[in-house]
Amino acid sequence: MTKVAIITRTKNRPILLPRVRASVENQTFRDFVWVLVNDAGERGEVDRQADIARTNGVDVVVVHRDKSVGMEAASNDGMKKSSSEYAVIHDDDDTWQPDFLKQTVDYLDENISNVGVVTHSIRIDEEITDNHVKITGKSSFNGQLNSIKLSDLSFHNNFPPISFLFRRSCYDAVNGFDETLPVLGDWDFNLRTLLEGDIGLIPEALANYHFRISNVKASDSYGNTVTAGIDKHIQYEAIYRNRKLRNDINTNSLGLGFVLHQAYVAGPRHQSYVSLLIQKILKKIGLFEFVKRLLS
Known part of the structure; x- marks a missing residue:
C-alpha cells in the first residue's frame, strides 16, 4: 500500500499528457502511485508517458478502458486498481505546485479527524494552437476561501478536484463517485464527503485549475466540461437538486x-x-x- 493514489482520467489528449506527467514527477513527496486511466481513447501516447514516468522513478498503473461511460466511472476504476491511505483526482489538464502532496499529506497526518483537505487554486486560462498550449492569463480561483462549509458548498462547488486530497476510508464510506452523473460528479462527491466529517483548508495556492475558453465545442476533446459543457452543467444542477430534495420529501426527512x-x-x-x-x-x-x- 502506498500513501497516496493519484488518479488521472484521460481520453485523447496527447498534447496535455507530458504536462500532467511532469506535475506528478515534480512532487517533493514521493510515496505515491500514479493511476493513469485511459477512458477508451487512443493508447499509444498514454503508454509512452507511463513508460517515461517509470524511467523517472514513478510507480505507474495504466488502466485502458474498452468503453467510456463517464468521468466518475473512470475515477472509480482508478481507485479500484490501487491501494492507498489517501487519494486525489489529478485530471489530465490540471497541475500542481511541487509541494502540494507534501503539505496536504502532512496536514491529514496531523489532523486525523478530518476526512480531507483542500488548498487554494490558481485559475490558468490557456488556448491550444498548432499542438501547443499557450497561457493567456492567471488569476486566483478561490483565494477568498477561508474554510469549507456545507452551507457554502451547497450553493456552489468552490474547489476543484485537483486541490482536494481525501482519505480512502471516506471514499469507501460514501461508496465512491456517482456514475449516474455525466457532470457535477465532483460536487456531489465533495458534498457527501463533507457529510462524513470536516474538510480542512491550507490557504496557499498549491493547485492550478486550467481553463481553455477558446475550446468551447462539446466535440472538442480539449474543452473543459465547465465551459464546453456549460449547458449540461445547468441542466444537471437542476436535476441533481430536484433529485435530492425529492428524496427528502418522499422519505419525510x-x-x-x-x-x-x-x-x-x-x-x-x-x-x-x-x-x-x-x-x-x-x-x-x-x-x-x-x-x-x-x-x-
Missing part, C-alpha cells in the same frame, strides 16, 4: 436535499443584501456615481 434547497434560496438573497450594503457605503462616502460610471 431532513437531508442533503433540504440543505441544497436552503442554500439555493438563501444564496441570491445574501448576494442582494451584500450588493445593497456596498451601494449604501459608496453613497455615504460619495463614490457611488463615480464607481457606477467606471463600471459602465
Whole structure:
C-alpha cells in the first residue's frame, strides 16, 4: 500500500499528457502511485508517458478502458486498481505546485479527524494552437476561501478536484463517485464527503485549475466540461437538486436535499443584501456615481 493514489482520467489528449506527467514527477513527496486511466481513447501516447514516468522513478498503473461511460466511472476504476491511505483526482489538464502532496499529506497526518483537505487554486486560462498550449492569463480561483462549509458548498462547488486530497476510508464510506452523473460528479462527491466529517483548508495556492475558453465545442476533446459543457452543467444542477430534495420529501426527512434547497434560496438573497450594503457605503462616502460610471 502506498500513501497516496493519484488518479488521472484521460481520453485523447496527447498534447496535455507530458504536462500532467511532469506535475506528478515534480512532487517533493514521493510515496505515491500514479493511476493513469485511459477512458477508451487512443493508447499509444498514454503508454509512452507511463513508460517515461517509470524511467523517472514513478510507480505507474495504466488502466485502458474498452468503453467510456463517464468521468466518475473512470475515477472509480482508478481507485479500484490501487491501494492507498489517501487519494486525489489529478485530471489530465490540471497541475500542481511541487509541494502540494507534501503539505496536504502532512496536514491529514496531523489532523486525523478530518476526512480531507483542500488548498487554494490558481485559475490558468490557456488556448491550444498548432499542438501547443499557450497561457493567456492567471488569476486566483478561490483565494477568498477561508474554510469549507456545507452551507457554502451547497450553493456552489468552490474547489476543484485537483486541490482536494481525501482519505480512502471516506471514499469507501460514501461508496465512491456517482456514475449516474455525466457532470457535477465532483460536487456531489465533495458534498457527501463533507457529510462524513470536516474538510480542512491550507490557504496557499498549491493547485492550478486550467481553463481553455477558446475550446468551447462539446466535440472538442480539449474543452473543459465547465465551459464546453456549460449547458449540461445547468441542466444537471437542476436535476441533481430536484433529485435530492425529492428524496427528502418522499422519505419525510431532513437531508442533503433540504440543505441544497436552503442554500439555493438563501444564496441570491445574501448576494442582494451584500450588493445593497456596498451601494449604501459608496453613497455615504460619495463614490457611488463615480464607481457606477467606471463600471459602465
